[in-house]
Amino acid sequence: MTIDVILPCLNEEAALGWVLGRMPGGYRAIVVDNGSTDRSAQVARDLGALVVAEPLRGFGAACHAGLLAASSDLVCFMDADASLDPGQLPRVAAPVMDGRAGLVLGRRRPRAAGAWPPHARLGNAVLAANLRRRTGASLHDLGPMRAARRAALLELGLTDRRFGYPLEMVLRAAAAGWPIDEVDVDYLPRAGRSKVTGTLRGTLRAVSDMRRVMAEIRPH
Structure with a gap:
C-alpha cells in the first residue's frame, strides 16, 4: 500500500534533498509548490516527487491542494523544512492504519538546541491546552506531522486556506467524533527561517487565523 505524504513548500530548496x-x-x-522563487519545484521533481503548483498563497491552500492531488486511502502531512524526519512517518500513520485513531498528530520533541524557540513553544503550549479543553483529546502539540484517511478529511469540509488549516482539521475532526491521538516525533532545527515564527508578520497572521478558527468552530 502506498501512502501519500503532502509537503507544503515555499522556498525549501535547501531542505528538500x-x-x-x-x-x-x-x-x-x-x-506542493506555493509560489517558490527558488528551485524548490525542480529539485523536488529531480528527486522523484510529484509536484503540484498551488498559486493561491497560504499554508492551508498548499495543504488542501496536496490533499486533492493525493490518491491513497491514508495520507500524511509534514513540513518540508527538514525540521521533521520522514523516517518517523510510519509511527504516526500506524494508529490510523490499525483503526485506533481517526487523526494522529506527531508531538514534537526537540532534539537539538534552538530547534524550537521559547516563544513558539509557549504559544503552542497555550494552544494545546485550549484544544484539550475544547476537544477532550489528550493533545500537547498542534503537530505538523499528521496522518488521517483522505476521504474522511475531505468530508470534513475544511475551508481555511491560511495558517488556521491545521487547527481547523483538529477541531472539525473532534466535532465529528473522531478518536484523536498523538505520538512522539523528533523536532530538529529547520533549514532557513520559519514563515511563521521567523517573522513578526508571520506570527501575527498565524495568531489571527487561529483565533478566527477557534471562534468559528466549537466541538461538543
Missing part, C-alpha cells in the same frame, strides 16, 4: 532522501519505502512525496 534531505527530506525526500529520507522518505520511507511505500510513502510517496507530494510537494
Whole structure:
C-alpha cells in the first residue's frame, strides 16, 4: 500500500534533498509548490516527487491542494523544512492504519538546541491546552506531522486556506467524533527561517487565523 505524504513548500530548496532522501519505502512525496522563487519545484521533481503548483498563497491552500492531488486511502502531512524526519512517518500513520485513531498528530520533541524557540513553544503550549479543553483529546502539540484517511478529511469540509488549516482539521475532526491521538516525533532545527515564527508578520497572521478558527468552530 502506498501512502501519500503532502509537503507544503515555499522556498525549501535547501531542505528538500534531505527530506525526500529520507522518505520511507511505500510513502510517496507530494510537494506542493506555493509560489517558490527558488528551485524548490525542480529539485523536488529531480528527486522523484510529484509536484503540484498551488498559486493561491497560504499554508492551508498548499495543504488542501496536496490533499486533492493525493490518491491513497491514508495520507500524511509534514513540513518540508527538514525540521521533521520522514523516517518517523510510519509511527504516526500506524494508529490510523490499525483503526485506533481517526487523526494522529506527531508531538514534537526537540532534539537539538534552538530547534524550537521559547516563544513558539509557549504559544503552542497555550494552544494545546485550549484544544484539550475544547476537544477532550489528550493533545500537547498542534503537530505538523499528521496522518488521517483522505476521504474522511475531505468530508470534513475544511475551508481555511491560511495558517488556521491545521487547527481547523483538529477541531472539525473532534466535532465529528473522531478518536484523536498523538505520538512522539523528533523536532530538529529547520533549514532557513520559519514563515511563521521567523517573522513578526508571520506570527501575527498565524495568531489571527487561529483565533478566527477557534471562534468559528466549537466541538461538543
